[in-house]
Amino acid sequence: MSGTSLQAFLTIILSAFLVNVSDARPGKQSRPNIILIVSDDHGREAVGCYGNKVVKTPNIDRLASEGTRFSNAFCTVSSCSPSRSAILTGMQSHSNGMYGLEHQEHHFSSFDKILSLPVLLEKAGYRTARIGKLHVAPEPVYHFQKVLQEGAVNNPASIGRSPVEMADLCSPVFSESSEQPFFLYYATDDPHRSNSVLANGTPFFDGSRPNAFGNRTQAYPMVVENTFNPANVVVPSFLPDTRACREELAQYYQAISRMDQGVGRLISNLKAAGKYEQTVIIYISDNGSPFPGSKTNLYEPGMRLPCIVKLPNASRKNFVNDAMISWVDITPTILDFADFTGSIKQFQGRSFKNIIEQETVKGWDEVYASHSFHEVMMYYPMRVLRERRYKLIYNIAWKLQYPMALDLYQSYTWQSITKTKSGKLGQRTVQSYLQRPKFELYDLDKDPNELNNLADNVGYKHELKRMQDKLRHFQERTHDMWLSKWNYE
Known part of the structure; x- marks a missing residue:
């Protein structure tokens, strides 16, 4: 495709995504904080x-007990930036450009x-603020009115690895005297893997020891560092039950805690400010766990994720909802809470x-x-349809080896897998x-591990x-x- 024709093609695409925001409603006190x-x-x-039953997530669990836990929530792509772009635009990453x-x-x-x-919520009369990891661009597209403190991708020294400190930095948003409701985007670096370094700061890349997952000898401010015995962790079916894997899961659990x-x-802090019952709280992860077989894959461990929603004055508590929802639904849902009336x-x-x-x-089944x-x-385009029972993965560049x-x-x-005889x-075999x-x-009823x-x-x-x-x-x-692949193959 020539440069001229490509530019024309993108112009056509973008024209389809125009939005009329002239009728967006100004802020009013009755709308919830988010x-x-x-x-x-x-x-x-x-x-x-x-x-x-081993990992310690009492606060996330309590949030679920006071609201709704979705049992069938899915990211659109198991990779940080593309997933976050889908979360914040309501569009697939191949449509919004964050490939x-x-x-x-x-x-x-x-x-x-x-x-x-955040741009649409600002137009709707919300105060917008973020803290921690953003990892999408350009800034004008993902503009927040306030950046409480910038995170740094995969950096143990950044605010994103100090979640309690992050939470305290958000308190001014809760206590600000304003008739406008607020939208806060709170994004941690945990429990992402950290850069592989030794205690003296020397990087190592030989896979000879567990990753630290941001854990360190000196505790983060106001954090109780819970450590875990590798013998006690729960090894999921998509991972090998090996000493190496258990030791990394123990570090992973610590970062989650x-x-x-x-x-x-x-x-x-939200309760102390008297705003808890006026606030919608949504907890999600951007993608699956940072282990082979999960992250960057669209097998179930990579895309089926936690999603918890606590409503203001929830009428049902500890409720489990089995509707199949996707991260492209997050932005439309939040705008619905904000009573946004623009034509999207x-x-x-x-x-x-x-x-x-x-x-x-009904109607939430795929x-x-x-x-x-x-x-x-790491080019490896995949497109997936996930239904209740069946799942289809289309590996568009299937002749290539999957890039890790x-x-x-x-x-x-x-x-450690590459060094064992079982492979x-x-x-799943390494070859497959x-x-x-x-x-x-895959028939997920009969074959939940997709084998x-x-x-x-x-x-x-x-x-x-x-x-x-x-x-x-x-x-x-x-x-x-990538639709063109159907035609010329």
């Missing part, structure tokens, strides 16, 4: 209220004309506000996912993990064709440039 908590790489298998990680050397950025959640204390302090054309998600406390819901890159050299994220490849867990990642077929079709690919099974050819047609239509309506 807090969106986004942790970094927190898999649902490591949350107490989702069934883990991969927003690092300076990668230069992935959303299109300039995209209108993000630290992050949970930040959530607790944030809620405590860019959204590819929809509001789930009215079903949060419903016992039985989600779509889209991965293109992690780092710029550098921190996962260098991890103690992965390197297995959980129940690295070399994938064009289509993967038995039915795409070549003649007994499932009708299911395969039906889901392929739906997936292709998804690519058409989201203006996916």
Whole structure:
């Protein structure tokens, strides 16, 4: 495609995403405050209220006990920047332009004309503030009125690794005398892996020891560092039950416990300001856990995540909702809470506000996912349709070997696998993990670990064709440039 034709193509796409905000309603006292908590790489298998009896997440669990826990919540892409762009725009990352990680050397950025959640909330009369990790660009697209303190990606010295301190820095937002409601974006670096360094600061990349996950000898301010015995951690089925993996999970749990204390302090400060019952609180993770088989994958561990919503004066508590929701639904839902009345054309998600406390819901039975890159050299586009029973993964560049994220490849867990005779990642062989077929079709009722690919099974050819047609239509309506692969292959 020539430069001129590409520019014309993008112009057509962007024109489809224009939004009329002239009728956005000004702020009024009756509207709730809104807090969106986004942790970094927190898999649902490591949350107490989702069934883990070892990890310590009492504050997240308490939030769930006072609100609604979604049992079928999914990110759209299991990679930090693209996922956060979907959360904050209501659009798939291949539609908003954030194809991969927003690092300076990668230069992935959303299109300039995209209108993000904080920008739209400001137009609706909300005060907007953020703290911690942003990891999306450009700034005018993702503009917040206040940056309480900037986080730094994967830096143990940044505020994002000190969640209780983060929570205290948010207190002025709660106590400010204003008739305008507020929107706070609280985004930790925990429990992301940290840069691999020795105690003396020397980096190491040989996978010879567990990653620290931001943990350090000197405790973070006001944090009680809970340590875990590797013998006691819960090894999920997608990981190998090895000494190396257990030692890394123990470090991971410690980072989760630290992050949970930040959530607790944030809620405590909100209550002290008398704003708890006037505030919608949403807790999610951007993507799956930072282990092979989860993060950067669109297998279940990578995309099925925690989502907890606490409503003002909730009528149902400790409620479990099984509606299938996606991170592209987050922005439409928050704008619905904000009583935003603008005409939105860019959204590819929809509001789930009215079903949060419903016992039985209809029409929430499928989600779509889209991965293109992690780092710029890690090109491996995948498109996914996930239904209640069946799941279809389309590996667009299937002839390539699956490229692993550098921190996962260098991890103690992965390197220990490569040194064993079994060569297995959980129940999956290393070979099948690295070399994938064009289509993967799974019956999740019979095969929850996604091990038995039915795409070549003649007994499932009708299911395969039906889901392929739906997936292709998804690519058409989201203006996916990878749609062309259907035509020339």
